[in-house]
Amino acid sequence: MSEETTAKTSYHIPVGPIHPALKEPVYFEFELSGERIIDVTVKLGHVHRGVEWAGMRRNPIQVLYLAERICGICSYCHPAAFTLAVENAADIQVPERAEYLRVIQAELERICSHILWAGVAAHEIGFDTVLYFTWQIREKALDLTEYLTGNRVTKGIMTIGGIRRDITSDMLPRIKRDMQFFKDNFEKLRHIFLDDKTVKMRSQNAGILTKDDAIKLCAVGPTTRASGVKKDVRTGESYFAYGDLDVKCITPKDLTGTVNGDVYDRIIQRLLEVKQAIELIEQCIDEMPAGDIVSEPKIPKLMNQIKKIEGEGVGRHEAPRGEVVHYVKLDGKSDHPYTWKVRAPTYNNILPWIPMLKGEQIADIPIVAASTDPCMSCTNRVAIVKDSKKYELTKEQLHNLSIQKTRRLMK
Amino acid sequence: MTKKNVTPEEVVKYFKDEFKTKIKGAKIVKRKFGSKKKESYYIWMKVDRTVFKDAIKHLIKLQFPHLAVASGNDLDKTIEIIYHFTLNYDQPLEEIILNISVEMPKTDPTIDTISDIIPGALITEREKMEMLGITVKGIPDASRVFVPDDIPEGVYPWRKDKTGPDKFYKNLHEVKK
Amino acid sequence: MAKGLTKSFKRALWVYHCNSGSCNGCDIEIIAALCPRYDVERFGIRLVGTPRHADVLLVTGPVTRQMVDKVKRIYEQMPDPKAVICVGNCGNTGDVFYESYNLVGPINQIIPVDVHVIGCPPRPEAIINAVTKAWVKLETLEAKK
Numbered sequence: 126m127s128e129e130t131t132a133k134t135s136y137h138i139p140v141g142p143i144h145p146a147l148k149e150p151v152y153f154e155f156e157l158s159g160e161r162i163i164d165v166t167v168k169l170g171h172v173h174r175g176v177e178w179a180g181m182r183r184n185p186i187q188v189l190y191l192a193e194r195i196c197g198i199c200s201y202c203h204p205a206a207f208t209l210a211v212e213n214a215a216d217i218q219v220p221e222r223a224e225y226l227r228v229i230q231a232e233l234e235r236i237c238s239h240i241l242w243a244g245v246a247a248h249e250i251g252f253d254t255v256l257y258f259t260w261q262i263r264e265k266a267l268d269l270t271e272y273l274t275g276n277r278v279t280k281g282i283m284t285i286g287g288i289r290r291d292i293t294s295d296m297l298p299r300i301k302r303d304m305q306f307f308k309d310n311f312e313k314l315r316h317i318f319l320d321d322k323t324v325k326m327r328s329q330n331a332g333i334l335t336k337d338d339a340i341k342l343c344a345v346g347p348t349t350r351a352s353g354v355k356k357d358v359r360t361g362e363s364y365f366a367y368g369d370l371d372v373k374c375i376t377p378k379d380l381t382g383t384v385n386g387d388v389y390d391r392i393i394q395r396l397l398e399v400k401q402a403i404e405l406i407e408q409c410i411d412e413m414p415a416g417d418i419v420s421e422p423k424i425p426k427l428m429n430q431i432k433k434i435e436g437e438g439v440g441r442h443e444a445p446r447g448e449v450v451h452y453v454k455l456d457g458k459s460d461h462p463y464t465w466k467v468r469a470p471t472y473n474n475i476l477p478w479i480p481m482l483k484g485e486q487i488a489d490i491p492i493v494a495a496s497t498d499p500c501m502s503c504t505n506r507v508a509i510v511k512d513s514k515k516y517e518l519t520k521e522q523l524h525n526l527s528i529q530k531t532r533r534l535m536k
Numbered sequence: 537m538t539k540k541n542v543t544p545e546e547v548v549k550y551f552k553d554e555f556k557t558k559i560k561g562a563k564i565v566k567r568k569f570g571s572k573k574k575e576s577y578y579i580w581m582k583v584d585r586t587v588f589k590d591a592i593k594h595l596i597k598l599q600f601p602h603l604a605v606a607s608g609n610d611l612d613k614t615i616e617i618i619y620h621f622t623l624n625y626d627q628p629l630e631e632i633i634l635n636i637s638v639e640m641p642k643t644d645p646t647i648d649t650i651s652d653i654i655p656g657a658l659i660t661e662r663e664k665m666e667m668l669g670i671t672v673k674g675i676p677d678a679s680r681v682f683v684p685d686d687i688p689e690g691v692y693p694w695r696k697d698k699t700g701p702d703k704f705y706k707n708l709h710e711v712k713k
Numbered sequence: 714m715a716k717g718l719t720k721s722f723k724r725a726l727w728v729y730h731c732n733s734g735s736c737n738g739c740d741i742e743i744i745a746a747l748c749p750r751y752d753v754e755r756f757g758i759r760l761v762g763t764p765r766h767a768d769v770l771l772v773t774g775p776v777t778r779q780m781v782d783k784v785k786r787i788y789e790q791m792p793d794p795k796a797v798i799c800v801g802n803c804g805n806t807g808d809v810f811y812e813s814y815n816l817v818g819p820i821n822q823i824i825p826v827d828v829h830v831i832g833c834p835p836r837p838e839a840i841i842n843a844v845t846k847a848w849v850k851l852e853t854l855e856a857k858k
Contacts, residue, residue: 172734172736172774172777173682173683173684173733173777173779173815174733174775174777174810174813174815175693175701175810175813175814175815175816176810177693177694177813178693178694178701178813178814179809179810179813182812183822190809191550191809191810194736194738194803194808194809194810195736196736196737197735197736197737197738197739197740197741197834198737198741200736200737202740204553213567213578216567219569221570221571224569224570224730241741245609257748257749259743260744260748260749261748261749261750262746264748264750267745277742277836278738278741278834279738279743279833279834307566340600340602340652341655341656342655343602343603343604343656343657355625355626356602356624356625356626358631360628361622361625361626361627361628361629361630361631362576362626362627362629362631362633363568363569363570363574363575363576363629364569364576365569365570366570366571367569367570368569368570368572368574369570369572369574371572374626374628379829414571427622435642437579437580437632439620439635441604441633448604450605450620452605452607452618452620454609463609464606464607464608464609464694465610466604466607468604468660471658472605472659473656475564475659476655476656476658476659498571509541562717632846680844682817683779683815684778684779686778687778687814687815693814698715701814704814704815705812705813705814706810706812706814706816706817706818707773708806708807708810708811708812708813708816708819709806709811710805
């Protein structure tokens with residue numbers, strides 16, 4: 126690596142939905158030779174609010190509300206993993222009906238998140254109309270979320286020992302109607318993303334992550350499943366009601382027969398997971414048993430129970446972006462957790478960016494980085510990639526480069 | 537000697553046979569979930585600091601694990617780092633969560649790196665260095681991950697002694713009159 | 714539209730969005746305001762990519778130490794007349810992040826704020842309402858000249 130550098134400035138490339146509003150503070154620094162990337166260095170840390178430190182000073186119910194606001198897009202999975210960790214540490218049994226309800230909420234969030242990602246990926250390629258179309262479908266999913274929980278984004282539905290709101294039998298026709306709506310539109314989405322020539326040209330053979338790299342770098346979520354590694358917390362471990370349901374680990378092999386590990390495979394992976402989520406919700410509604418929805422409805426009694434427990438627990442949940450892990454240690458002297466560790470899924474998906482981006486062109490950076498669905502507020506990452514020839518490229522310029530490449534390919 | 541599907545008892549026996557007294561407190565916890573009461577398995581083990589890296593190499597010979605994260609505890613005179621691995625991740629409903637904890641005294645908080653044998657461990661080891669003040673020997677990149685450069689060296693956010701970040705505390709709700 | 718709109722502000726409102734460490738919940742609702750259901754673009758309001766073209770600044774998030782200088786710089790780069798809208802509870806009071814070692818105060822201790830939108834996250838309708846209030850302020854500023 127030669128060191129003949131002159132002026133050094135860094136790229137600021139916000140990754141993430143680059144419609145001007147969703148700028149997540151992420152920085153990349155690239156080492157370039159012409160238009161090709163030789164090396165990528167990742168530097169992190171911008172949305173660090175000291176959540177784990179604050180959690181050690183609050184009781185578990187307050188921590189639930191704090192955990193929800195770690196990330197707005199995946200605002201169900203952090204409370205879910207935290208309650209699993211506390212229930213494992215304190216050995217609290219959850220009623221069966223609550224476990225099925227938890228699965229329904231988790232899968233609904235998965236539908237919302239994957240459709241959000243589909244719109245963002247389309248925007249990166251340059252198809253703004255597809256962004257508006259997919260987000261219009263997402264509004265229907267948000268309406269259903271509001272009907273079931275009361276809010277569109279931060280739901281506040283998890284509690285330790287169960288769930289806060291029930292799904293009564295008069296709500297079921299609405300859910301069934303909305304699932305039918307998603308099934309009808311799924312075919313349209315599939316046709317737009319998978320049959321379009323330009324999408325194929327931009328995404329096939331771009332940002333390849335081999336199976337070997339995915340295992341060594343401990344990648345999680347749809348990123349790793351699209352490379353052929355069968356890692357899914359829902360199929361591996363029995364938690365919530367997933368052990369009773371018919372969940373299979375999906376890889377792109379189920380649709381196309383081969384696995385390449387490129388961006389196109391990740392699009393296939395997420396669309397197939399939306400289909401699986403719809404089927405899981407329908408299965409849950411049919412099989413849900415009757416019963417309580419929470420093991421201890423009186424909160425002060427629950428707090429007193431937790432105050433006396435001494436133990437540690439690990440809770441894992443399959444969020445739309447991958448595996449979320451929380452570790453909680455209770456010390457039996459107060460109801461504040463002694464230690465709380467949060468690990469969001471994007472954390473493990475940062476290192477795979479390096480082999481994915483080497484050898485790519487600058488114009489491919491937005492789509493490759495967005496294909497791993499990074500959620501920066503979960504991760505607090507500022508990726509600064511060191512360059513032998515650093516110069517400043519704004520997000521707009523990167524986005525324009527990406528759109529220009531699409532227009533060139535369309536001719 | 538890699539096995540595709542191991543049971544929790546086999547894993548504990550595999551470690552105890554090789555390292556004997558250096559493995560303490562091996563505990564298997566099984567919890568049931570759902571209507572059909574299928575079980576999830578958790579193993580908690582304490583490993584001596586001196587054989588830690590050999591223990592991980594021994595684990596890789598059995599099966600290449602998935603490293604979820606490493607968490608840390610400040611226990612008054614010692615610091616405990618817990619590595620959370622999973623095994624059998626591609627076998628349906630057979631996944632085992634293996635938690636290996638290593639303790640080190642605050643006067644000599646060093647541990648060997650495992651990022652040469654499991655490259656995915658790099659970021660989590662760097663985070664422990666800045667949050668708890670340990671030193672990971674042999675790590676290729678020791679720069680900070682989350683904590684900004686305004687906060688000087690020697691301040692460790694997760695510690696409960698006087699090296700905590702209380703000097704930088706700010707209460708956003710207070711109204712200055 | 715809102716009362717008090719004169720016709721002195723002779724162009725459509727351009728908005729710049731800045732994320733100073735938020736959880737992205739408010740940011741999603743801002744984009745949802747642009748999507749066909751709430752469709753704020755029919756009023757001519759659009760998002761721009763640089764603060765030098767913007768009239769209104771939308772800030773979200775409790776400000777982390779790493780982002781303080783950037784928020785101040787963005788505010789200084791915007792040309793007069795300008796209005797600042799603080800979206801979401803984090804920027805207004807800190808909300809759940811009320812104590813931390815890495816956060817520097819609610820946004821109005823860093824830059825002057827004109828419209829506060831509360832909610833966690835606020836609904837897109839509330840955000841559109843806030844933008845029209847900022848519009849009224851800009852009109853009065855322009856009319857005074």
